[in-house]
Amino acid sequence: MAQVLEFKLPDLGEGLTEAEIVRWLVQVGDVVAVDQPVVEVETAKALVDVPCPYGGVVTARFGDEGSELPVGAPLLTVAVGADASTVVEAPGAAPAESEGSGNVLVGYGTTAAPARRRRVRPNAPSAQSAPAAPPAPAPAAPVPAPVPVAPAAPAPVKPVHASGPVPVISPLVRKLARDHGLDLRELTGSGPEGLIMRADVERAVAGAAAPAPAAPVAPAPEGQALKGHRTPLRGVRGAVADKLSRSRREIPDATCWVDADATELMRARAAMNGATGPSAGPKISVLALLARVCTAALARYPELNATVDTERREIVRFDEVHLGFAAQTERGLVVPVVRDAHARDAESLSAEFARLTDAARTGSLTPAQLTGGTFTLNNYGVFGVDGSTPIINHPEAAMLGVGRIVPKPWVHDGELAVRQVVQLSLTFDHRVCDGGTAGGFLRYVADCVEQPAVLLRTL
Incomplete structure (x- = not known):
């Protein structure tokens, strides 16, 4: 005998409590296999394909595309067993045993069997969602059979909760x-x-809140009202907004900047990428070279590889450098993290940047790949700008910004010449260090950019 099992939105990890349904991958009536992805959801961290732990026939889906569900809310129900078309739930019966994988992968995995089953009537039409009437207080007598009435257009009936708590998801x-x-x-x-x-x-x-026909969003001349479009701040964009707002509220930041002659750095990169024979290897990106400079500078100025524990009023200095880097995607700005960047060479850094950037663009980054950074490198030069005063990626203590590298007039060896110039900026938490430390860090970065041989001391 077949039974209907309910699959709920699993724990997404990293403190995430809800997700938005982006795209359903199955329809009601489809046959699904164990651990087959059934829905694509967007969390505040990443785009995730959620696999179902049961194999059988989908009998109901809960939630439309674009709606948000909290962790633990039903996603769908699956009929499993010999006859998936006739499933009857016996009153008071014990929950069905899971016939799924049993895997529990936080953020992506499947959950254990649910504690209840749902009734599916034979030959009943399927629906995209299966809302039922809310539970009423315990009746004093059995409900009588329905009485025929004259045909009339059905009208939505609001629930009446005479007493007791209203059923709310959270x-x-x-x-x-x-x-x-x-x-x-x-x-x-x-x-x-x-x-x-x-x-x-x-x-x-x-x-x-919405008046008709449209609410004015700003005063306009001659008494006219401007009409606007409202976009909810949720998903990645909502998470970024919350994080930046918190950074501005909590971190007393300051910014210093310097122009540097990057001509020698660019020549060194060209030599690396143009090498042939046994010395040849994968191409090295400019970002990877700047990351290598950054980790060398943090080894000299570890105060900036830190965070502030506001509750305990302590500065926490990290031993490892987990380097975040800003990546612009169609879904908004994300900051993937390169783990143990201090232990990687330029070739390894370049490969990891490429891998994480591709994952960011396809929306396949995991929550773990978007958290745990200790310092951020922001290459805003890719947008064609020279300088910026970025907001620190909370709860980190500093961010190095890199502008575009462009030919500019520059005094070199006492003569005016055209050189490849870049503007570097450092935004730092003034609670973890003073201007002397921040200036020393930035000056060391600039020296390495201007004279890459300086890095030989730390290789």
């Missing part, structure tokens, strides 16, 4: 409703069994 949803003055008893839950989801509350808030 305390955060209850708080969201309270903050906006919404009565949860007036809302219709779109979740299973009438469960009120976050999207239900957000729709109610948007409906209450």
Whole structure:
């Protein structure tokens, strides 16, 4: 006899509590295999394909594309067993045993069997979602059979919760409703069994706040109102916004900068990439050379490879350098992290930058690859700009910025010449060091850019 198992959104790791459904990979009625990806979700860290732990027939999906679900909310139900078309749940029956993989991979893996099963009627039409009426208080008598009525157009009926708690997916949803003055008893839950989801509350808030036909977003001349388009801050963009806002609130930052002659650095790179014979190897990127300079500078000025523990009022200095680098993607700005950058040479750094950049562009970075950095290298020169005062990647203590490398007039050996010039900037947390340390770090970086042979001391 077949049974219906419910698969819930698994723990995504890294403190993530919700995800947005980007694309369903299966339809109701599809046959799925164990650990087959069934939905593509976007978290605040990455785009993730979520595999299902059960093999069988998909009987229901919960959530439309573009909606957000909290961890633990139902994703879909799967009929498993000999006859997936006739599944009946016995009242009070024990939960079905998992016939899935049993794998639990935080952020990507499958979960254990759920604690309940759902009823699927034979030959019943499938639906994209399967909301049911919310549970009512215990009835005093059995519900009578329905009585035929005159034909009429069906109208949505809001749930009535005479007493007891309103079924809500999480305390955060209850708080969201309270903050906006919404009565949860007036809302219709779109979740299973009438469960009120976050999207239900957000729709109610948007409906209450949006005047007709359009709300003015700014004063305009002659009494006209400007119409605008609103884009929710969620997913990667929302996470970036939260992190940058927190950085501005908590970190007293300062910035220093210097122009450097990068002509010799570019010549050294050309020599590396133009080598033939036994000395030949993979191409070395400019970013990899700058990263090698950066790790050498952090070895001399370890104060900048740190963070501030505000609760304990302590500066935490790290032994390893996990180097983050800013990467612009179609989904927004992300900061992949190169682990143990201090132990890598230019060739290894170049390969790792290429691998992580490709993963960022395809949206396949894992949460672990986007967290745990101790220092960030920001190559904003790729956007064609010379300088910037970037916001520190919280909770780190500093960020090195690199502008574009362009030919400019420069005094070299006492004569005016055209040289390859780059502007370097350092934004640092003034709590971890003073201007002398920051200036020393930046000057050392500039010296290595101007005279790459300086790095031979640390190789």
